[in-house]
């Protein structure tokens with residue numbers, strides 16, 4: 001459509017030449033000839049408009065589909081990428097890559113690429129028509145093309161670096177906004193709002209400088225290409241008039257030449273703008289590829305509708321660690337080294353150790369949020385490294401130290417890991433009630449709309465303890481074969497903790513549970529305790545046996561004292 005409409009537009013000057021040479025130049029043009037000339041020009045104009053309309057209609061669907069597909073694939077990739085990737089990337093960078101970068105790509109697909117085709121076609125058809133009239137004039141125009149290309153080549157070299165810088169700075173700025181909004185309470189409480197604003201201003205000013213440099217480069221290139229076009233026109237006019245005077249060119253042909261040039265020059269002048277748009281899209285595609293080409297390895301979410309299996313309940317499983325060693329990326333030393341440990345089916349094992357000893361890390365190795373560097377972990381007799389991730393993860397659920405709730409109802413948050421499709425409403429209701437009861441989340445019934453109250457970022461704010469209890473309810477609701485609890489009761493008062501501990505103990509009889517704990521009252525849940533020090537298990541036994549271990553006794557006593565003070 002683009003090529004057709006451009007060809008039609010460029011054929012109008014040819015009709016104009018015929019009108020001038022045969023009608024204006026003739027002594028007595030017939031009424032029929034005048035009407036025919038006018039009718040042909042109007043018909044061509046209408047045809048061109050119709051083709052342009054179709055061109056726009058056709059590209060809308062394609063460009064929005066391209067954008068949506070890329071966005072979905074990016075989100076899918078983000079879900080699959082390992083935690084080590086997310087640890088290293090700022091959230092703002094991922095945000096801009098999934099929003100504004102994709103909008104730049106859509107702009108190129110829907111407008112830039114079509115414009116490039118239109119300009120290319122215009123130049124080819126235009127040069128054909130120009131050479132048809134006067135070869136010399138066509139040569140003058142052609143001579144300006146390499147000069148324009150050199151200007152554009154220099155422009156794109158400069159512009160590419162600036163475009164990359166600008167998109168990177170936009171991402172950094174988005175990260176700053178995200179962090180400040182997330183940490184708004186800390187900033188306000190510490191009176192750091194103005195400092196945060198200063199940091200933001202610095203980032204915004206840097207982005208503005210880059211954008212100004214881009215605009216300057218674009219502006220000066222526009223001036224340069226326009227000047228080249230103007231000089232070409234001036235030379236053509238001088239040569240053309242001499243040719244008309246000498247009779248080697250008709251007035252109609254000269255008029256057609258200038259009418260054609262008038263149609264071509266916006267394409268040449270707009271070349272820098274088009275190139276800017278192309279570079280925007282190209283850099284955005286490179287940035288998109290950076291995320292997409294990172295090996296994901298997690299076959300868990302599929303764009304085409306396959307769903308992740310929910311947590312499946314079943315027999316409690318045994319867990320065996322054999323010389324498991326793990327180091328975070330770029331860390332000098334392993335966080336966990338040579339861990340060997342047996343957890344029996346249905347056993348509750350507490351991991352106790354000083355802050356930073358690697359307890360949370362050990363829990364996160366089980367669903368393979370991080371992969372072991374050496375050694376193995378067996379679930380029953382199966383090496384988890386050989387298991388399908390969906391199968392492995394459906395055997396367990398985890399409550400993290402930082403309880404995360406989604407913008408949804410209490411019900412949806414608690415039943416997140418439950419396979420609701422295969423359950424009746426009554427069964428779901430029963431599971432929800434049990435999970436809320438065991439986690440002592442009776443406050444949910446008092447919320448404005450009970451368990452249907454919207455919570456999370458866009459809903460009602462809950463206290464730290466309430467969030468922690470709902471997070472615990474979510475972990476236990478699915479009755480997993482293995483339950484991982486990362487200091488699940490740390491935000492609860494002593495009395496609530498006691499109530500939860502006694503109910504949990506009963507509830508977890510058929511679940512293998514690994515929990516991290518600081519307080520003796522939480523350790524009371526466990527059948528056995530493992531002491532983790534500097535990434536190694538240094539002792540294991542029941543709480544009573546372990547109290548003979550001086551390090552363990554010191555840790556427990558310190559925590560008991562803290563509890564009493566509190």
Ligand SMILES: Nc1ncnc2c1ncn2[C@@H]1O[C@H](COP(=O)(O)OP(=O)(O)OP(=O)(O)O)[C@@H](O)[C@H]1O
Pocket residue numbers: 087328329331335353354355356357358359360361362401516
């Ligand atoms: N995502 C991460 N990337 C790099 N290092 C990390 C990461 N998470 C934790 N660490 C480091 O690993 C070590 C162990 O952290 P971990 O959270 O497992 O300790 P912990 O025993 O659970 O501590 P706490 O009792 O305070 O929760 C710490 O030194 C920490 O700085």
